[in-house]
Amino acid sequence: MGEIRLMKGNEALGEAAIRAGLQGYFGYPITPQSEVMEYLAQQEPHHNYVFLQAESEVAAVNMMYGAGGAGARVLTTTSSPGFSLMQEGISYIACAEIPCLFCNVVRGGPGLGTIQPSQSDYFQSTKGGGHGDYHTIVLAPNSVQEMVDFVYLGFNLADKYRTPVTILSDGAIGQMMEKVELPDPVEYKPDKPWATTGKTKDRERNILTSLYIQSEDMEKKNQKLQKKYEKIKQNEIRFDEYKTEDAEIIIVSFGLSSRVSRKSVDIGRAQGMKIGLFRPQTVWPFPYEKLREYADKDRVKFFISIEMNAGQMVEDVKLAVCGKKPVHFYGRMGGIVPDSYEVIEQIKKIKE
Amino acid sequence: MKKGYKLIYKRPQTLTKTRINYCPGCFHSTMHKLLMEVVEEMGIQEKTVGVCPVGCSVFAYNYMNVDMQEAAHGRAAAVATGIKRMLPDRYVFSYQGDGDLAAIGTAETLHACNRGENFTFVFINNGIYGMTGGQMAPTTLEGQKTTTSPYGRDPEKIGLPLKMAEIVSQFERVAYVERVSCNTPANTRKAKKALRNAFEYQGKKLGTTFIEVASNCPSGWKMTPEQSLKWLEERVFPYYPLKVFKKPDKKEV
Numbered sequence: 001m002g003e004i005r006l007m008k009g010n011e012a013l014g015e016a017a018i019r020a021g022l023q024g025y026f027g028y029p030i031t032p033q034s035e036v037m038e039y040l041a042q043q044e045p046h047h048n049y050v051f052l053q054a055e056s057e058v059a060a061v062n063m064m065y066g067a068g069g070a071g072a073r074v075l076t077t078t079s080s081p082g083f084s085l086m087q088e089g090i091s092y093i094a095c096a097e098i099p100c101l102f103c104n105v106v107r108g109g110p111g112l113g114t115i116q117p118s119q120s121d122y123f124q125s126t127k128g129g130g131h132g133d134y135h136t137i138v139l140a141p142n143s144v145q146e147m148v149d150f151v152y153l154g155f156n157l158a159d160k161y162r163t164p165v166t167i168l169s170d171g172a173i174g175q176m177m178e179k180v181e182l183p184d185p186v187e188y189k190p191d192k193p194w195a196t197t198g199k200t201k202d203r204e205r206n207i208l209t210s211l212y213i214q215s216e217d218m219e220k221k222n223q224k225l226q227k228k229y230e231k232i233k234q235n236e237i238r239f240d241e242y243k244t245e246d247a248e249i250i251i252v253s254f255g256l257s258s259r260v261s262r263k264s265v266d267i268g269r270a271q272g273m274k275i276g277l278f279r280p281q282t283v284w285p286f287p288y289e290k291l292r293e294y295a296d297k298d299r300v301k302f303f304i305s306i307e308m309n310a311g312q313m314v315e316d317v318k319l320a321v322c323g324k325k326p327v328h329f330y331g332r333m334g335g336i337v338p339d340s341y342e343v344i345e346q347i348k349k350i351k352e
Numbered sequence: 353m354k355k356g357y358k359l360i361y362k363r364p365q366t367l368t369k370t371r372i373n374y375c376p377g378c379f380h381s382t383m384h385k386l387l388m389e390v391v392e393e394m395g396i397q398e399k400t401v402g403v404c405p406v407g408c409s410v411f412a413y414n415y416m417n418v419d420m421q422e423a424a425h426g427r428a429a430a431v432a433t434g435i436k437r438m439l440p441d442r443y444v445f446s447y448q449g450d451g452d453l454a455a456i457g458t459a460e461t462l463h464a465c466n467r468g469e470n471f472t473f474v475f476i477n478n479g480i481y482g483m484t485g486g487q488m489a490p491t492t493l494e495g496q497k498t499t500t501s502p503y504g505r506d507p508e509k510i511g512l513p514l515k516m517a518e519i520v521s522q523f524e525r526v527a528y529v530e531r532v533s534c535n536t537p538a539n540t541r542k543a544k545k546a547l548r549n550a551f552e553y554q555g556k557k558l559g560t561t562f563i564e565v566a567s568n569c570p571s572g573w574k575m576t577p578e579q580s581l582k583w584l585e586e587r588v589f590p591y592y593p594l595k596v597f598k599k600p601d602k603k604e605v
């Protein structure tokens with residue numbers, strides 16, 4: 001068993017990164033993410049990683065490219081406006097196939113928005129964000145513990161598939177304190193024969209690029225990426241369920257709003273409604289198949305997607321349900337967290 | 353080799369056999385060769401990692417037989433920072449054009465210099481955006497015509513050309529700044545020496561090293577290679593003088 005501590009989400013993420021063998025951190029301050037940076041800056045002398053405050057998120061993401069390309073285990077963290085600035089770089093990283101871990105501690109947008117928690121970067125994270133046909137694996141934690149677990153998982157998936165991985169957190173998960181179990185530190189021994197570490201005599205030079213000027217080559221590169229994404233879809237879908245075995249109403253919810261929804265399940269059941277919660281932990285790849293199975297069950301009457309945005313994941317829920325059952329949505333925006341009773345009121349309205 | 357002959361010149365094996373497809377007379381070719389000769393002569397091929405930009409030299413990795421990363425437009429200094437911070441004992445260089453280093457990537461350039469990142473900038477200042485077809489660059493000379501300054505660069509509207517070597521030599525942690533050219537054999541030799549100095553200082557971890565090349569772009573300038581040499585002498589060097597702006601103290605080297 002690992003060490004038990006009471007920690008803030010952002011600090012727990014930083015500590016987990018250190019224990020998972022972090023070698024390079026590059027970031028730029030932004031609320032509500034800055035505690036990660038501050039924690040890693042403070043811990044730097046006691047460990048063997050490089051902490052560098054970049055001049056912007058644009059610089060940070062490109063330092064990630066360079067350092068990740070040199071074979072290192074690298075992390076950056078930011079919040080929504082900063083994540084927007086990183087998108088060009090992430091597109092390059094996806095195409096050059098460099099393992100990198102990102103964490104977006106989401107705040108309400110658009111624009112400068114608010115520093116309160118939000119889930120309004122779901123589209124940006126799961127549907128691309130930058131230009132071109134690419135995906136990053138997107139992990140959506142709903143607790144401080146998952147902030148920790150997903151760092152380990154994220155680093156490993158990044159290496160396994162040579163791909164950028166995003167932890168899609170939010171201002172509340174980042175800021176709140178909970179009990180966490182910290183896994184034992186791992187000694188990270190990268191096995192990256194493709195990394196640009198200097199061309200030794202026994203190998204050809206290594207080149208990391210996203211440029212394929214001939215259309216045929218660019219198509220081939222795309223096909224290679226798509227094949228990889230298919231493999232990820234087959235192997236890496238993760239979700240969590242609560243009282244779905246007999247549920248007639250299924251709430252679909254991720255991250256912070258799934259905590260609200262979980263309580264709604266209990267409140268609803270106490271009032272005689274058979275509600276269950278389906279929580280995607282990977283929002284890309286999205287667990288379409290599993291949700292479709294529920295859509296096929298006679299007992300399931302409808303789905304409702306609870307989000308802290310104007311209705312983003314609900315589009316994936318609709319894709320999964322494929323018109324077989326009604327799919328509803330309820331959400332709050334601008335940094336407001338919906339209340340569990342509000343959710344129940346919505347469900348009652350739908351039932352009438 | 354035939355008896356009685358002496359080998360006095362050959363392609364360094366740090367250059368690949370790929371045919372270089374820069375325009376005839378373009379200094380990019382010469383600078384590639386000089387840079388790779390230095391890497392070979394110093395015996396550091398195994399320890400060298402390069403970063404190429406977006407610009408005409410985007411394909412530098414096809415020609416340079418060293419590990420390389422291709423950066424997004426303007427971000428080479430950040431990429432090189434990432435590499436060097438992870439691999440402090442390698443020789444790292446970024447090879448960038450003027451649009452890349454001094455327009456879209458100015459912030460990355462200045463901050464890398466200010467931090468004294470211990471890598472070498474090879475800055476090809478040809479006063480124009482070569483790759484995209486000859487648009488105005490931050491370094492286009494006053495009055496110089498380009499496709500986006502068809503009546504000549506107007507400083508009232510767009511300011512004067514940026515002097516990057518002069519600017520970066522102001523930073524405390526920048527160790528070595530020299531502006532060179534390769535318009536004549538003598539200048540070409542000096543350019544090579546400057547690259548060699550830069551790599552040696554980098555090896556000694558003295559700070560940022562910055563070699564600006566007053567370069568040409570016959571195609572973008574709409575000139576023959578010969579005319580471009582004349583333009584360099586008459587117009588470019590008076591504004592962009594070839595000189596050492598900063599070098600490490602004797603006792604450091």
Ligand SMILES: Cc1ncc(C[n+]2csc(CCOP(=O)(O)OP(=O)(O)O)c2C)c(N)n1
Binds near residue numbers: 450452478483489
């Ligand atoms: C973000 C972005 N903006 C614009 C471009 C288009 N672009 C490609 S190269 C270039 C200019 C290159 O000029 P310079 O850096 O001077 O290099 P040169 O070709 O002259 O060697 C531009 C604007 C791009 N690739 N990416």
Ligand code: SF4
Binds near residue numbers: 483
């Ligand atoms: S366009 Fe200009 S810079 Fe580019 S290869 Fe041709 S001459 Fe050189």
Ligand SMILES: [Mg+2]
Binds near residue numbers: 449451481482489
């Ligand atoms: Mg140029």
